[in-house]
Amino acid sequence: MKLFGRTITKEDIDVDKLMESTAFQNMFGVDMKSRDFKETTLYTCLRILSDSVSKLPLKVHKDNGVDDSHYLNDILKLRPNRIMSASTLWRTIEYQVNWFGYSVVAIEKINNKVKSLIPLNMEHVTMYIDDVGLLDNKKEPIYFEYKQAGHEYLFQYDEVLYFVGMTADGISPMPLKEQLKTLLENAEQAHRYTNFYLKNGLHSRGVVKYVGDLSEQNQKELQARFNRVSGGIEKAGQLMPLPLGFDYQSISTSLKDAQFTEIQELTERQIASSLGVKMHQLNNLERSTHSNIEHQQKEFYVETLQPKLTGYEQEIDYKLLTKNERMNGMFIRFNVDAMLRSSLKERYEAFSWGVQGGYLKPNEARAKENLPPEPEGDRLYFNGNMIPVEMAGKQYLKGGEVDGQNGNKGIDNGAD
Numbered sequence: 446m447k448l449f450g451r452t453i454t455k456e457d458i459d460v461d462k463l464m465e466s467t468a469f470q471n472m473f474g475v476d477m478k479s480r481d482f483k484e485t486t487l488y489t490c491l492r493i494l495s496d497s498v499s500k501l502p503l504k505v506h507k508d509n510g511v512d513d514s515h516y517l518n519d520i521l522k523l524r525p526n527r528i529m530s531a532s533t534l535w536r537t538i539e540y541q542v543n544w545f546g547y548s549v550v551a552i553e554k555i556n557n558k559v560k561s562l563i564p565l566n567m568e569h570v571t572m573y574i575d576d577v578g579l580l581d582n583k584k585e586p587i588y589f590e591y592k593q594a595g596h597e598y599l600f601q602y603d604e605v606l607y608f609v610g611m612t613a614d615g616i617s618p619m620p621l622k623e624q625l626k627t628l629l630e631n632a633e634q635a636h637r638y639t640n641f642y643l644k645n646g647l648h649s650r651g652v653v654k655y656v657g658d659l660s661e662q663n664q665k666e667l668q669a670r671f672n673r674v675s676g677g678i679e680k681a682g683q684l685m686p687l688p689l690g691f692d693y694q695s696i697s698t699s700l701k702d703a704q705f706t707e708i709q710e711l712t713e714r715q716i717a718s719s720l721g722v723k724m725h726q727l728n729n730l731e732r733s734t735h736s737n738i739e740h741q742q743k744e745f746y747v748e749t750l751q752p753k754l755t756g757y758e759q760e761i762d763y764k765l766l767t768k769n770e771r772m773n774g775m776f777i778r779f780n781v782d783a784m785l786r787s788s789l790k791e792r793y794e795a796f797s798w799g800v801q802g803g804y805l806k807p808n809e810a811r812a813k814e815n816l817p818p819e820p821e822g823d824r825l826y827f828n829g830n831m832i833p834v835e836m837a838g839k840q841y842l843k844g845g846e847v848d849g850q851n852g853n854k855g856i857d858n859g860a861d
Contacts, residue, residue, distance in 0.1 A: 486713045487625070489727060490720040491540055497750060499536035501779040503761075508774045511812075517559060517765060521777065525562040526553075537564045542610045542753070543720065546618025547572075549589055550606040552764065559765055562606065565591050574616065587616070606764055608757060621719070628715055654692040721749030746784055754779050782813065803827040 502522050505515040512518075525534045534550075541548035545567040553561045575586035589605060591598040611619040659667065687693060710729075717727060723741050724731070761777045792814070799805030808822035824833050 484716070486716045486727065490717055490722045491543055493722055493726050494543055494720060494749075495536040495539040497745075497784065498539040498753070498779075499532040501535075501754070501781060501784060503531065503535075503777060503779050505766075506776050506778055512775065515775070517777070520559060520562060521761075527561070534562060534564060538608060538757075539753070541567050542608050543621055545622075546610050546612075546620035548606075548608045549591075549600070550608070551591075551600060552604055552606060557767075565589075565605075566593065569593050603764065606760055608760060625716065625719060628712065628719075653687075721745070742784075746781065750781075750784075754781070800826055 504522055505512045505517050507515075520531075522531050525531055529537075538548045538550065541564070548567065549565045549570055549572075551563045551565060552559060553563065569592045571590045571592075573588055573590065587602045587607075589600045589602075591600065609616070609618050610621070611624075613619060653667070653671070713727065713729070714724065717724060723745050725738055725741055726745070758776075758778055762771065766775055766777065796805065796810035796813070800807055800810060803825050806823055806825055808818040811818060811822065826833060
């Protein structure tokens, strides 16, 4: 992100980022590759979040019902562009929002109708904010520059879908990779510790005692000899021969003694907590039972996914639907039932209560199970004799008797 009209002072320069810059290091002859954090827990959390959003169908609704005839349905739930599915699009968007802090999706329109949605590679996107009004178009002081294969593209704010994650001012994103930098460095060091421990053969290191004195050169030769005889994984568990007069004493600590497991679990919890992922989703079932996992899954949706989905829906509604469509009751929503889908028995019991309670139509219940509609299934029924709601109470009137409230005659059942 870049701001216009703001003087950059030395206080604004991030020294840590400057020192880590490959170009800056090469200026002084330092050949160092930037660290690529490949922390397993972080990758797993990003995959869980991306997969959770990607499996939710996105449809156009009108007056609380799905509008299957709207042209946007094919783009939103099937094919947003020629080379990817809708699931791939949302998996990409969710990953970018979590890792880079924001995601930019170009909107291709023809004759004022959306033709395709194309996610941009965030490594090549720069967001510019005109904070002093230098641009002529002051109504939209934000635009995006995208560079790829030697070409440059400029997108106005209304030409893209702009999904932002954590933000301090509502505009500027807070990249997760910057917020978790220290935590990821600790995780990287923990993995390096494990790797070196394995490479050293999984056996204790210690001190070799010798009666007498050794020169520095003899010490180096002795160390090289011991490493050659006992070092490496292939030497693990073997006897170590010692020359006459030498005594070996172990001083190393094991992974358990170093509380490595506890430190690793703490790092996993901190990474998962920062992303809103529950520990049972990482196969850590220490505090989970058969009775509370379903509750934790619903908690994951309410606390983690619902705020994300709400922001996505609001941006899509505003950018993809016209003002007239929104005024006519159209909106775009994720179908969260795909995530909170209960067992067959629980769903059928809920449908039964809804139909008998008079607030769910039989065809609405059938649609949730992907079943075709049935004749007379678009009417509301009421508990009791399962009669249409407008006939409730008629069974208690005698034949020919007129209801005093609505003037309806009672049902003639042959009784006197």
